[in-house]
Amino acid sequence: MAGRGEFDLIADLFAPLAAGYSGALNLRDDAALVDLPAGHRLVITTDALVAGVHFLPDDPPDLVARKAVRVNLSDVAAMGARPVGLLVAACFPRDGGTAWVELFAAGLAADVAEFGVPVIGGDTVATPGPATITVTALGQVATGAELRRDAAREGDVLMVSGTIGDGALGLAVQRGRCAGLEPALRDALIDRYRLPQPRVTLGAALSGVARACLDVSDGLLGDLGHICRASGLGAEVEADAVPLSAAARAAVAADESLLRSAVLCGGDDYELLFTVPPDRVAEAEAAARQAGVTVTAIGAMVAGEGVAVRYAGGPPEAAGDGASWRHF
Structure with missing residues (x-):
């Protein structure tokens, strides 16, 4: 310089x-x-x-x-x-x-x-x-309208914006994985990794509607664990309900292991993960439509502790400690 x-x-x-x-x-x-x-x-x-x-x-x-x-x-x-x-x-x-x-x-x-x-x-x-x-x-x-991690309540519906897994899959593509994907799908995943879409309009609209909220940066299940610990609750996630893009669906269809690794635990999505009282789900969905974003119910907050996942309607499986990215 x-x-x-x-x-x-x-x-x-x-x-x-x-x-x-x-x-x-x-x-x-x-x-x-x-x-x-x-x-x-x-x-x-x-x-x-x-x-x-x-x-x-x-x-x-x-x-x-x-x-x-x-x-x-x-x-x-x-x-x-x-x-x-x-x-x-x-x-x-x-x-x-x-x-x-x-x-x-x-x-x-x-x-x-x-x-x-x-x-x-x-x-x-x-x-x-x-x-x-x-x-x-x-x-x-x-003042008082902040969305925090410690405000979830038992029975709250878990919701997430956009689609999950694209960021981690985009990084995987750049590192040589998912070689069988069509070029357009590979490019879509790389774009999601390089250029996330912060849900600024939706976040402001959820103030006063949602209870607890964070963004998915280190992995869906690991970040959900932060809400659980802060709120003194557990959570159950339906894996089949987690929204996937067309590119992510194609990647998972070719390699099912990517669902548990890149999609649920990979991070770099920067979508909003939030809890909503059951009687306000429709309100959250309306706020999302107004913001031009999709939101999807993927589970619920429950009594207890930790995150559990149901795969294909099976019994809940504990997510464990390796469910998100860690620097140390």
Whole structure:
């Protein structure tokens, strides 16, 4: 990146992404100012993406940027909040060249426009190690209307947005698995891995309707376990009810082991998993239609602890401790 220093990069590539947000101070200060309407709370979440761990080193830089944004917007959505702004701390490889950074900034710009959420601060540094992108997302939600993991109740219906398993299957495709799939189906899975769809509109619409909520980042069953532990309950999932895309169905038809591994435990879906009182399921479905998203009932919260799965109507099987991705 010879010839372009940190402040040149900020002024040229990132300050335009703060346009229209006065509290960002045109990214010329070391902090931003955020105003909240009366009766609202600030939601804050942060995620780091590391080359070779969360994305492949040869993934397109613009898609790396957009994924970094979207996994954070997904966490904001899971609390029923509306996104307000983004902080981006980017550690760019010292020998990566300016072109990589320019494409990365273009990806940021695309999602700033798509989701209407400005970049209001952050940092840019050079690193001798792999690219590491940390995004912090700020959101706002009416006080008391937050969707949390500890609010599920026995008898709640378990629901999930969109389809499950595409992200993990997309990574599997990139690593050489699922070779028998048609090219169009392989491309669809890779796209879902590289460019998740945060359910921002749905999350806000579920505030006041759903009880507990999170986004599926580390695996459906493992993430459901977080709701169980936080709420002091168990959960039962009907495997046959978990919604699959056409590409995922084709992959599972060719290799049934992918249902238990990639689909139920693989992660990278960034769909919303939430619990709803039985008498409000129709309301949740209506909210989803309004948001242009499908939602599917896949099970229920039950007394006890842990997650159990029924396969093809059989007896419940404990999901176990290996039901999600773990860094350590």
